[in-house]
Amino acid sequence: MLSRVANHIYWLGRYLERAENYARFIDVNFNLMQDLPVDLKEQWQPLVAATGDWELFTSRYQEFEKNQVLFFLAFDLDNPNSMFSAISRARENARIIRENLSKETWEKTNQLYMMMQEGCEKKVWKKPDPRPFFEKIKNQILLIYGIADSSVARVEGWYFRQLGQFLERADKTSRILDVKYHILLPSGQDIGSPLDFLHWMALLKSVTGFNTYRRAYGNIDPSNVVEFLVLNKYFPRSIYYCLKEAEYCLHHISGNLDGGFKNPAEKAIGELRSHLEFAEVSEIIDFGLHEYLDNLQIKLNKLSELIDSTYFRLRDNFISQNQDQ
Amino acid sequence: MKIEGYNAGEHYDEMFTPQGEIRPHYEEFFQSLKKIPNRKMNHLQFSANQTQRAMGMTFNVYHDNQGLEKILHLDIVPRIIPNQEWKHLEAGLKQRTYALNLFLQDIYNDRKILKDKIIPEELILGSKDYLKPCIGLTPPKGIWCHITGTDLIKNKDGEYYILEDNLRCPSGVSYMLESREIIKRAYPNLFNKKGVMPVSDYPAKLLRMLQNLCNKAKPVVGVLTPGIYNSAYYEHSYLALQMGVELVNGVDLIVQDKRVFMQTTQGLQQIDVLYRRIDDVFLDPLAFRPDSLLGVPGLFEAYKAGNIALANAPGTGVADDKAVYAYVPKIIKYYLDEDPILNNVPTYLCREEKDRKYVLEHIGELVVKETNAAGGYGMLIGPKASKEEHNKFRELIKNNPTNYIAQPTLSLSTVPTLTEEGLGARHVDLRPYILYGSEIEVIPGALTRVALREGSLVVNSSQGGGSKDTWVLYN
Numbered sequence: 001m002l003s004r005v006a007n008h009i010y011w012l013g014r015y016l017e018r019a020e021n022y023a024r025f026i027d028v029n030f031n032l033m034q035d036l037p038v039d040l041k042e043q044w045q046p047l048v049a050a051t052g053d054w055e056l057f058t059s060r061y062q063e064f065e066k067n068q069v070l071f072f073l074a075f076d077l078d079n080p081n082s083m084f085s086a087i088s089r090a091r092e093n094a095r096i097i098r099e100n101l102s103k104e105t106w107e108k109t110n111q112l113y114m115m116m117q118e119g120c121e122k123k124v125w126k127k128p129d130p131r132p133f134f135e136k137i138k139n140q141i142l143l144i145y146g147i148a149d150s151s152v153a154r155v156e157g158w159y160f161r162q163l164g165q166f167l168e169r170a171d172k173t174s175r176i177l178d179v180k181y182h183i184l185l186p187s188g189q190d191i192g193s194p195l196d197f198l199h200w201m202a203l204l205k206s207v208t209g210f211n212t213y214r215r216a217y218g219n220i221d222p223s224n225v226v227e228f229l230v231l232n233k234y235f236p237r238s239i240y241y242c243l244k245e246a247e248y249c250l251h252h253i254s255g256n257l258d259g260g261f262k263n264p265a266e267k268a269i270g271e272l273r274s275h276l277e278f279a280e281v282s283e284i285i286d287f288g289l290h291e292y293l294d295n296l297q298i299k300l301n302k303l304s305e306l307i308d309s310t311y312f313r314l315r316d317n318f319i320s321q322n323q324d325q
Numbered sequence: 326m327k328i329e330g331y332n333a334g335e336h337y338d339e340m341f342t343p344q345g346e347i348r349p350h351y352e353e354f355f356q357s358l359k360k361i362p363n364r365k366m367n368h369l370q371f372s373a374n375q376t377q378r379a380m381g382m383t384f385n386v387y388h389d390n391q392g393l394e395k396i397l398h399l400d401i402v403p404r405i406i407p408n409q410e411w412k413h414l415e416a417g418l419k420q421r422t423y424a425l426n427l428f429l430q431d432i433y434n435d436r437k438i439l440k441d442k443i444i445p446e447e448l449i450l451g452s453k454d455y456l457k458p459c460i461g462l463t464p465p466k467g468i469w470c471h472i473t474g475t476d477l478i479k480n481k482d483g484e485y486y487i488l489e490d491n492l493r494c495p496s497g498v499s500y501m502l503e504s505r506e507i508i509k510r511a512y513p514n515l516f517n518k519k520g521v522m523p524v525s526d527y528p529a530k531l532l533r534m535l536q537n538l539c540n541k542a543k544p545v546v547g548v549l550t551p552g553i554y555n556s557a558y559y560e561h562s563y564l565a566l567q568m569g570v571e572l573v574n575g576v577d578l579i580v581q582d583k584r585v586f587m588q589t590t591q592g593l594q595q596i597d598v599l600y601r602r603i604d605d606v607f608l609d610p611l612a613f614r615p616d617s618l619l620g621v622p623g624l625f626e627a628y629k630a631g632n633i634a635l636a637n638a639p640g641t642g643v644a645d646d647k648a649v650y651a652y653v654p655k656i657i658k659y660y661l662d663e664d665p666i667l668n669n670v671p672t673y674l675c676r677e678e679k680d681r682k683y684v685l686e687h688i689g690e691l692v693v694k695e696t697n698a699a700g701g702y703g704m705l706i707g708p709k710a711s712k713e714e715h716n717k718f719r720e721l722i723k724n725n726p727t728n729y730i731a732q733p734t735l736s737l738s739t740v741p742t743l744t745e746e747g748l749g750a751r752h753v754d755l756r757p758y759i760l761y762g763s764e765i766e767v768i769p770g771a772l773t774r775v776a777l778r779e780g781s782l783v784v785n786s787s788q789g790g791g792s793k794d795t796w797v798l799y800n
Contacts, residue, residue: 002577006590095381096553099565099572110381156590253590311590317579318610318622 001156005100007312008093009157013164015090016109016141021172022083023138025050025206026073027131032202037195044069050179050206053081070125074134075116083137087116100157104147112140156253163249163307170242171300176206177229178293181222200225207237226289227281239296240276247273253311265306272299326358326366326748333750337481337738339404350407350798353519357512358402363747369511370401370743376507382500384786385556398791399504401511404740404753404773405796414477414485414757415767417667420657422473422759425490425644427660429469433459433640443659444652448676452649454642456605458612458625464638465538471636472531472600473759474498474772477667479738486668486735488754490650492641494602497772498758499560500792502527502567505770508794520799524770527758528567534762535568535598538634544597547571547587549578551603551619556787561602571596575603580623583630598634605639647696647730648674675722675729684722684731688715691731693722706782708734737782740793742775752776753793754784769797 026047033042044064048057053072056079061068074083091113098106115137124133152158180203200220204210209228212235217224232238236245247269256262261270284292333341340351347355361369374396383394406414431438432449439446449455474495476488505524509516535546550561552574565572571587579586579593586593603620606613612625627633643649651672657665673680673691684691688707695703705718722729739750757771773793774784784790 001590002571002573003588003590004574004577005571092553095558095562097572098381098562099548103566106381107379111379114378314576314588315579317576 001100001160003312003314005097006156006160007308008097009100009160010164010307010312012090012093012097012109013161014168015086015093016144017165017168018081018172019083019086019090019112020138020141021169022051022073022086023134023141024208025176026070026083027134027138028202028205030129030131030134031205032198035198040195042066046179047073050176051081052175052179053079067125070130075120075125084116084120087113087137102147102151104151105144108140108144108147112137112144115140154252159249159252160311163246163253166242166246166249167300167304169237170239170246171297173207173229173237173239173242174293174296174300176203177226178290180206181226181289196220204228209235209237223281223285226284230284231276231279231281240273243269243273243276250307263306263310265303265310268299268303268306272296272303326361326363328355328359328748331741331748331750333739335481336736336750336752337479337483338750339479339738339740339753350405354403354405354515357515366401366743373399373401373507373511376510377503380503381559382503383559385554385558397500397786398777399500399507400742400751400775400777400791400793401508402741402743402748403508403794403796404755405798406771408798408800411769411797413666415769417485417665418473418475418757418759418767419765420661420663420666421475421487421490421653422470422761422765424657424660425492425653426467426469426761428656429638429641429644430463430467431660432643433462438656438659441659443655444649448648449643452643452646454605454640454646456613456640456643459638459640462629462638462640465631465634468538468761469638470641470644471534471538471638471761473761474756475759477755477757478735478753479755481736483738484668485755486670487650487653488670489647490645490653491756492637492645493604494637495756495758496557496560496602497756497774497792498527499563501758501768501770501772501795503563504792504794519796521796522769522799524768527768528564530760530762530766530768531564531600532568532570534760535600535634535636537762538636539597541597545571545587545595546598546600547573547596549573549575549599549601549603551575551607555602557602564600573599575619575621578621578624580621580627583623583627583632585621585624585627585633596633598636600636605642608635608639647672647694648676648727651730670732670735673731675726675731680731681722681726684729685719688719688731690734692734693718693729693731696728696730706734709782737776737784740773740775742777742791742793744777744779749779751779752782752784755795771795771797 029047036042044066047069048054048064051073057072072079072082076082077084077088079085091109094101094106094109119133124130148161197220201210204213204225207229213225213228217228228235228238230239233240235241250266250269251257254262254266256266261267331341340348340355342348377396377399383396385394428438438444439449470492472495474491474497476491477485478488479485501524532546536544546568547570548561548565550558550572552558562572573587577587578596579588585596587596601608607617608620609622609624610617610620611622624633625639628635650669651674654665654669657663673684675681675684684693691707693705693707705714707715737752737754740753741748742751753773753775755771755773758768760766760768773795774786775791775793776782776784776789777791778789781789
């Protein structure tokens with residue numbers, strides 16, 4: 001597969017995952033607002049904090065008002081991480097490599113983009129209840145995943161898209177956990193209160209993990225939530241799980257199915273994955289969750305660079321030609 | 326659908342005779358059309374538009390700052406060509422393609438036609454499209470123009486006239502293919518009843534033709550595109566997808582030891598044939614324009630060494646110049662000793678003093694074209710233009726006569742087209758596609774471009790033109 005094509009497929013995977021995360025995240029938190037006691041003001045601030053675009057937001061807006069926050073997170077093309085930005089880029093990547101996608105995958109991705117355009121024209125962020133819109137976006141992305149799952153051959157292209165998807169997911173889970181955990185923890189004395197419960201529930205629902213968590217751990221307990229989201233072996237959005245899957249993809253891309261590593265990217269991900277595989281949650285808490293997640297993010301970034309230099313970087317054909325002569 | 330009130334005026338209408346009778350090859354379609362209520366017809370048009378949007382069948386417009394991607398409007402009333410008429414076109418196009426190919430081989434090698442003074446030498450050797458690096462070259466199998474998209478019109482006399490030979494990188498074939506799919510959905514019961522010849526095997530034929538250019542058992546083929554901002558990017562990716570080959574950009578390719586390689590995730594992989602959709606002079610900054618960022622340094626050397634086949638061959642542009650066009654009947658006669666089957670439009674070359682004098686005097690009756698412009702730009706339609714425009718073009722011609730040709734105003738035939746007021750007569754042209762592989766083949770279908778504005782003769786997509794599906798009948 002062409003390196004440039006692999007690069008675009010990888011980013012298609014990343015942007016779709018990013019958009020889907022945002023859609024769900026906004027939906028869940030909008031829900032949360034409905035359940036807050038009347039005397040508590042709507043809290044849109046944490047939503048912005050969790051996405052990591054705090055600085056951009058505060059540089060442009062005075063206060064955290066619902067319509068503004070929704071516009072900023074979902075529709076603002078000047079916010080490079082907004083849902084619309086992610087979907088535009090997903091579509092742009094898909095358009096560039098359309099010859100490598102099935103007709104359906106392209107058409108549904110194109111449709112997704114047009115849904116966003118329509119939402120923009122209809123000013124969805126001003127609606128009293130914009131949830132159906134986000135639900136629609138989320139479902140459209142899940143539809144694209146479904147089509148891919150049942151129609152794409154398990155060859156390189158498939159693994160590059162999956163690789164992008166799982167690395168993006170690992171990144172998003174770690175971000176949400178980092179921010180939410182620190183907003184929630186200071187209210188320690190409220191643990192077990194209905195309000196506290198609502199917030200933890202919202203966090204778990206933001207990663208579609210509420211029911212799975214319930215079944216596995218029962219009551220809400222901060223360290224259990226950390227274990228669930230970082231180390232759980234079976235939950236498809238835990239950081240460990242995402243890394244395990246990403247590693248699997250890398251090995252299928254290089255054809256190295258005997259373990260060990262064949263290139264620097266495989267070495268880095270193998271180390272990171274095994275580190276998580278044998279970690280205990282108490283170690284993470286003792287180390288400091290924030291510091292731990294911070295470290296993890298740095299390693300994830302490093303890993304992205306290694307993937308880039310191993311597979312995507314093109315040689316300048318002009319220089320190579322000149323050396324040749 | 327209401328037909329009353331339809332009026333083609335003095336033009337040749339392809340569905341109705343001047344007496345208002347249905348031409349026989351439209352009879353069956355007309356009977357179905359009559360039964361479709363206006364509302365249903367509008368709905369069919371609406372779903373066709375939606376389908377195009379969903380498929381992302383877009384083109385990018387130059388000279389336009391309102392958004393990049395546009396849809397080429399597809400009118401749902403097809404243009405129908407009876408088989409006998411098609412046979413004539415087919416024979417004429419084969420003849421013309423064959424002769425132009427011999428012409429290209431000759432002017433880059435023996436130059437017999439120039440030595441015999443059939444064509445003024447400086448018209449060819451002085452043309453900016455005559456590529457010096459191609460002198461002395463014979464492309465694989467001696468084929469220069471592998472893919473041709475010739476523009477024709479049907480005049481008032483009911484005869485076809487060749488308007489332009491597009492021998493470089495003719496576009497639009499994806500619209501021919503996708504439009505057919507959309508129109509098949511609109512009239513599901515009509516196709517086999519009517520006996521419409523299929524076009525869907527074009528990508529397979531194209532691939533076979535490209536593979537034919539290399540002697541390897543399994544040659545690696547790719548489509549070379551300037552990239553996503555090119556107006557025909559949709560077509561490039563569509564053809565790559567349909568042929569199952571790689572779509573490559575210049576940056577994906579690297580030349581080593583006069584061989585061309587793709588940069589893949591598993592290292593370098595050699596590529597043997599390129600269907601290139603990049604203009605000649607941008608192909609290789611070392612051989613042509615040094616500022617080209619689209620091309621591949623060293624590609625031309627590899628081509629000369631016979632290690633990569635290019636379709637179309639570099640250098641074909643010189644033969645579809647609007648001034649050379651005037652000589653094509655002589656070219657056919659010279660190489661084949663045959664009379665041309667298809668008509669040329671009489672053409673005045675402003676470079677010739679006698680012709681120029683005539684053009685300056687009769688500018689109000691003529692169509693003036695720049696020899697090197699495409700897309701309907703740099704063009705004057707005399708009868709429709711103002712006095713100021715006439716004078717402006719007179720000056721342009723005087724200052725740079727070699728740059729202009731003029732032709733009598735032709736009447737483009739009309740075909741019924743769905744408009745807001747019901748069916749209206751709109752002018753069309755015709756672009757069939759010709760493949761030159763082990764033999765010359767004309768694809769039984771075409772891109773019909775239609776000027777959507779009433780009375781307009783400009784069919785270019787960049788200037789308010791749309792398209793129609795073109796049905797070539799078995800009988």
